[in-house]
Amino acid sequence: MDLQSIISKRRTTKPEDFNGAIIPEAIFEEILTAANWAPNHGQTEPWRLFVFDKNGLDNFSSFHAELYKSNISSELFLQKKYETIRSRTQKTSHLIVLAVSTGSKSNIPIIEEICATACAAQNMLLTATANGVSSYWGTGGMTYEPNFKKAFGLKSADQIIGLLYFGYTNQPEIEGKRNTEINQKIKFNLNL
Ligand SMILES: Cc1cc2nc3c(=O)[nH]c(=O)nc-3n(C[C@H](O)[C@H](O)[C@H](O)COP(=O)(O)O)c2cc1C
Numbered sequence: 001m002d003l004q005s006i007i008s009k010r011r012t013t014k015p016e017d018f019n020g021a022i023i024p025e026a027i028f029e030e031i032l033t034a035a036n037w038a039p040n041h042g043q044t045e046p047w048r049l050f051v052f053d054k055n056g057l058d059n060f061s062s063f064h065a066e067l068y069k070s071n072i073s074s075e076l077f078l079q080k081k082y083e084t085i086r087s088r089t090q091k092t093s094h095l096i097v098l099a100v101s102t103g104s105k106s107n108i109p110i111i112e113e114i115c116a117t118a119c120a121a122q123n124m125l126l127t128a129t130a131n132g133v134s135s136y137w138g139t140g141g142m143t144y145e146p147n148f149k150k151a152f153g154l155k156s157a158d159q160i161i162g163l164l165y166f167g168y169t170n171q172p173e174i175e176g177k178r179n180t181e182i183n184q185k186i187k188f189n190l191n192l
Contacts, residue, residue: 011174013134018091018167034123040116042108047120050097057089085141096164102157136165
């Protein structure tokens with residue numbers, strides 16, 4: 001696939017639509033390596049990846065679901081949500097908890113560290129697409145909760161920006177959808 005096709009054909013595929021097949025090590029390695037080529041200001045390389053594969057996914061899901069339970073009052077607790085979180089990785093090959101490590105250089109603002117890490121995420125999603133691997137960038141469940149971050153040994157200024165699920169699917173290709181064309185989001189030569 002050429003670059004434009006990889007970009008436009010990358011689609012969010014829910015982990016429930018994965019088929020349980022495992023990504024070969026060499027392909028997953030390629031996905032991880034792509035993260036490291038993200039642009040970043042001041043050579044801070046702020047992306048940190050916590051990877052779970054078949055040896056860690058069940059532990060991750062159990063931790064995530066139990067954290068949801070302990071983080072919420074019993075009146076607000078939803079059994080269905082608990083079960084969704086608990087079972088989300090059942091057909092996932094690999095999951096990356098993607099974090100932003102902040103503060104390595106005091107002159108680099110956090111927004112730039114987040115931008116760089118988001119670029120690392122996109123590098124991985126595109127590399128997945130190029131290899132026929134489906135992906136899902138989720139921020140649900142406990143993603144943004146302080147206790148979630150704490151379990152990964154992150155500092156309070158660090159941020160987790162996504163749970164990236166990777167796997168294969170048997171579902172037909174999903175049609176991409178955007179509300180407006182790019183031209184409606186561009187102003188050329190704004191007279192200032
Ligand atoms: C920062 C970020 C957070 C996201 N969080 C979620 C999420 O929590 N749940 C979800 O269903 N999709 C999430 N998505 C995926 C979007 O729903 C998806 O990208 C959007 O629907 C466009 O579809 P496409 O990725 O197939 O082009 C997230 C995407 C980004 C970039």
